[in-house]
Amino acid sequence: MNFRKFASIFYFLAIVFYSEISYAEKTNNSVYEDPFDIASGGAALTRATQSGILFQNPAQLPYGGKFLRWLGLRTTLILGKESVDLAQSMVKSGSSSTESNPSAFIDRVLNNPIHAGSATAISFLTNNGGIGLFYRVEPDIVAERYTKTGLPGIALTSEAYAGGLASLAFRTPFRWLSLGVTGKYLLVSEKYLTVDLSDMSSIDNLAKNNGQEESLAALKTGIGFDAGMLLFFQGPWVDIRIAAKVDDFGDTKFSGGGTPESFKQTLHGGAALTFHNDNDAIHLEVNERDILQAYGEPTFKRTYLGAKILLRGYLGLGAGLYQGFPSYGAEIDLIIMRLTATYYRRELSNGPGLNSRGIYQLSLTSGFDF
Amino acid sequence: MNIYFSKIFLCWLLTLEALGCKADKNAFDCSNPTPGITCEEGSAKERAKKALNDGDSPQAISLLEAEIAANPEAYDIYPLLSSAYAAEAGFDIFEVVNVLGSGADNSSVFDLISSFLPDPDVLTAEEYAQSLNFMGQAKNLLDSMPEANRTDTGTYDYASSAGYQLSLYTSAYATMYLNQFVAIDPADPSSIDLDRLSEMTVEDAEIILSTLADAAANGDPDSPIASVISETIGTIDSQEGASAKEKLSEYLKANH
Numbered sequence: 063m064n065f066r067k068f069a070s071i072f073y074f075l076a077i078v079f080y081s082e083i084s085y086a087e088k089t090n091n092s093v094y095e096d097p098f099d100i101a102s103g104g105a106a107l108t109r110a111t112q113s114g115i116l117f118q119n120p121a122q123l124p125y126g127g128k129f130l131r132w133l134g135l136r137t138t139l140i141l142g143k144e145s146v147d148l149a150q151s152m153v154k155s156g157s158s159s160t161e162s163n164p165s166a167f168i169d170r171v172l173n174n175p176i177h178a179g180s181a182t183a184i185s186f187l188t189n190n191g192g193i194g195l196f197y198r199v200e201p202d203i204v205a206e207r208y209t210k211t212g213l214p215g216i217a218l219t220s221e222a223y224a225g226g227l228a229s230l231a232f233r234t235p236f237r238w239l240s241l242g243v244t245g246k247y248l249l250v251s252e253k254y255l256t257v258d259l260s261d262m263s264s265i266d267n268l269a270k271n272n273g274q275e276e277s278l279a280a281l282k283t284g285i286g287f288d289a290g291m292l293l294f295f296q297g298p299w300v301d302i303r304i305a306a307k308v309d310d311f312g313d314t315k316f317s318g319g320g321t322p323e324s325f326k327q328t329l330h331g332g333a334a335l336t337f338h339n340d341n342d343a344i345h346l347e348v349n350e351r352d353i354l355q356a357y358g359e360p361t362f363k364r365t366y367l368g369a370k371i372l373l374r375g376y377l378g379l380g381a382g383l384y385q386g387f388p389s390y391g392a393e394i395d396l397i398i399m400r401l402t403a404t405y406y407r408r409e410l411s412n413g414p415g416l417n418s419r420g421i422y423q424l425s426l427t428s429g430f431d432f
Numbered sequence: 433m434n435i436y437f438s439k440i441f442l443c444w445l446l447t448l449e450a451l452g453c454k455a456d457k458n459a460f461d462c463s464n465p466t467p468g469i470t471c472e473e474g475s476a477k478e479r480a481k482k483a484l485n486d487g488d489s490p491q492a493i494s495l496l497e498a499e500i501a502a503n504p505e506a507y508d509i510y511p512l513l514s515s516a517y518a519a520e521a522g523f524d525i526f527e528v529v530n531v532l533g534s535g536a537d538n539s540s541v542f543d544l545i546s547s548f549l550p551d552p553d554v555l556t557a558e559e560y561a562q563s564l565n566f567m568g569q570a571k572n573l574l575d576s577m578p579e580a581n582r583t584d585t586g587t588y589d590y591a592s593s594a595g596y597q598l599s600l601y602t603s604a605y606a607t608m609y610l611n612q613f614v615a616i617d618p619a620d621p622s623s624i625d626l627d628r629l630s631e632m633t634v635e636d637a638e639i640i641l642s643t644l645a646d647a648a649a650n651g652d653p654d655s656p657i658a659s660v661i662s663e664t665i666g667t668i669d670s671q672e673g674a675s676a677k678e679k680l681s682e683y684l685k686a687n688h
Contacts (some may be wrong), residue, residue: 172485207526208484210477210508211593212515214525231498256589360472386458407456414458414473416482 090364091350092117092309093223093248094183094196100393101404104369105347107332108292108303111393112429113183116194119228119307120229120242126190130136131187139406140200142177142406143420169191175204177419178408179221188229196419197224202410202419215257219410222251224280225250238295242410244288248314249281254321286314286325303347327357345370360412362386375431385409387418400427475515480516488574507581511594514570518601521566521608523548542614544660545607560612567605573649574598576585595650602647603661610640614684629681637677641668 091104096114110118112132123131147163148171180199186193202219209215218363231242290307309323311382334347351367352359370390378393389406401426457464462477473479476499480492496513500506524593525548552560574582574594582594611634615625669680 080537142658206485208481208512208515208519210481210512210513211590212513212597213593360474361470362458362472365460383459384458386457407458409458411474411478413478414461414472415463416474417458418458420456 066260090330090357090359093225093250094134094181094198096183097402097404097423098370098378098380098391098393099404100384100406100423101368101380101382101389101393102345102347102370103380103389104366104384104406105332105349105368105382107290107305107307107330107349108334108347109336109345109370112187112427113185113194113196114242116185116227116229117196118190119229119290119292119305120244120288120304121194121240121290121307122191123187123229123231123242124233125241125292125294126187126189129189131189131192131254132429132431133186134427134431135184136182136425136427136429138181138402138423138425140177140179140423141424142175142202143407143422145176146175146422147175147176148176156418172205172207173210175202175419177202177421184199192225192227192229194420195225196227198222209256218253218257220251220253220255222249224249224281233349238293240292240294242290242292244290246286246288246314246326248284248286248316248317250284250322250325251281255352280318282316282318282322283314284314284324287311297335299339301338303332303334303336305332305334307328328352328356329354341374343370343372345372362414363409363412380404386414391423396430400429402427439529441597451507477512480512484516485511489516492516492646493520507577508588508590509596510573510577510581511590511597512572514594514597514601517566517570517573518597518604519562521570521604523570523601523604524548524566542607542610542678545603546611547609549604553615560608564605564608564612567601571598571601571605574601598650599647602643602650606640606647609636609643610680627684629684632677632681634675634677637675637680640680641665641676 074322094117095104096111096113096117097105099114099118106114108119108122111124111194112134113136114181115122172334177200179198181196181198181200185194185195190208199222201221205214205216207214209217225246225248227244227246229242231240231245233240247353288307288309289311290305292302293302295302306332308331309328312326313327314325315363316322316324317356328351330348330349330351331353332347334345336345338344346369347367351364353364355364364383365386366382366384370386371379373379376395380392383389383392384406385408387407387409389404391402391404391406393400393402402423404423405420405426406423407418407420409415409418457467459466460472463474465471466482476495480495480499482488483491493513493516496509496516499509500513511587550560550563555563574597577594580591581588582598584592585593594666613629613636615628644661644665648665668679671679671686673679673682
């Protein structure tokens with residue numbers, strides 16, 4: 063085989079960048095979710111965990127008992143289940159099998175997306191307010207034998223969020239009703255890049271557009287507001303909670319042009335039953351997010367159902383349905399720190415099971431429950 | 433009391449189990465419905481893409497054909513359906529990896545493209561005819577698109593892929609058509625079987641060469657595959673012979 067033919071084959075196989083970058087659509091999910099809340103099906107509008115309160119529903123703050131509620135930091139490591147499986151299989155098979163059977167290696171890579179990330183949230187909560195800072199970065203890379211245009215390719219989805227929140231909340235003269243608002247400053251980057259087999263003209267287009275395209279790391283900034291309410295009917299053994307929240311009131315617009323231009327205003331609702339004694343509780347909750355379908359997502363992606371069992375404040379178990387997929391996890395309080403382990407599955411398409419990711423979250427929390 | 437709450441939690445888990453909450457199974461999945469829950473499906477295009485990636489090209493074809501029948505101007509679906517036809521024809525671009533690994537010398541565009549096409553010596557005549565038919569459908573479907581929808585002008589994100597696939601599948605069709613008449617001589621592995629080659633008619637040769645010319649014309653003239661095809665057509669034209677069949681036969685004898 064001469065060099066020209068080899069070069070022809072190489073270019074034939076060359077994976078080149080599209081000259082156009084499109085952007086992932088925002089979903090109904092909050093920009094940050096506490097890992098234990100995720101373990102409990104993601105249903106946390108009526109009862110969220112620590113920093114999660116600022117993101118889920120600030121109206122929860124007045125029902126914490128003491129004035130000072132929480133000061134602490136939670137750091138989370140995010141790993142895709144398929145990524146872990148791929149790493150395990152490659153370690154077991156060793157490098158020699160890759161060299162002797164390249165097509166098997168390609169099949170293995172094609173079937174296992176790489177999904178990883180991290181998140182951190184630090185917050186200070188009281189009965190009437192709270193402040194917090196956070197970030198979450200969660201890129202996803204998947205090689206597909208067939209992309210939506212029919213050729214092999216690689217799809218990169220990048221989600222990066224950071225910012226600060228400040229919340230105020232109070233009980234109304236009706237003791238069972240509380241209201242809360244959150245002001246937030248967000249830095250956001252949501253990108254979806256398709257690297258596809260195409261012809262050489264796309265390379266030329268990319269070279270001509272070089273420098274004009276936004277980099278993957280570019281962040282957009284915006285200021286937004288959320289408002290929530292919580293109806294809390296407390297009994298000796300059973301509590302009933304009903305919550306409603308508006309996210310991104312009036313739309314949260316971002317500066318810098320391009321997309322995402324804004325986060326749309328969304329309405330969420332939730333209801334819960336809590337069975338409890340003085341020390342322990344089991345909390346059952348169902349949430350429906352984006353009730354008015356501002357993002358046009360199907361029902362299963364907006365439905366969250368879960369349970370938390372909380373034993374003496376030291377052990378928490380969670381289980382539920384996160385967008386229809388089972389989720390579960392546990393949290394243990396070791397006094398000087400808390401450890402949380404969560405597994406859930408997240409759907410990236412608009413059909414159940416068409417493009418989902420199994421995700422492990424391991425979380426370490428340091429802080430004070432006052 | 434802890435045991436009491438643990439029992440409640442256990443009941444909750446059993447409820448989830450009753451709802452069909454197997455690990456990683458979605459309660460809203462129509463392929464395995466959960467009692468009491470209205471199932472949901474994604475779009476036909478999303479389902480077809482998953483079916484293709486799972487190796488179920490007939491399911492993908494069924495979904496996309498129905499979608500196009502309902503909406504003939506949904507040109508964004510055409511490239512995906514075309515790739516489903518090609519997959520059903522036995523087209524597997526990743527086979528080229530095995531070919532490169534084997535060290536085989538692919539001295540012509542026919543050898544190159546043949547590396548990821550079905551082998552007529554392995555399939556029966558009927559099976560190969562069916563594969564050829566599917567490859568024909570793959571190229572004809574893309575050919576039926578308006579040219580603006582398969583020319584990369586930045587208007588449609590699928591246009592570049594459609595144009596590239598049209599060139600690829602047209603070349604593949606020509607190669608598959610030719611491969612019906614090309615086989616290694618059992619008595620001399622360095623030569624082709626002349627008896628098989630003699631079965632090719634003048635009309636067959638003209639179909640092969642005209643299809644190759646279409647492949648070069650439809651694709652980006654600057655793309656490597658277009659240049660390889662053009663070079664091959666030029667080499668065939670330069671062979672001795674009065675008819676397309678004679679020129680093509682001489683080319684095949686010289687390059688095997």
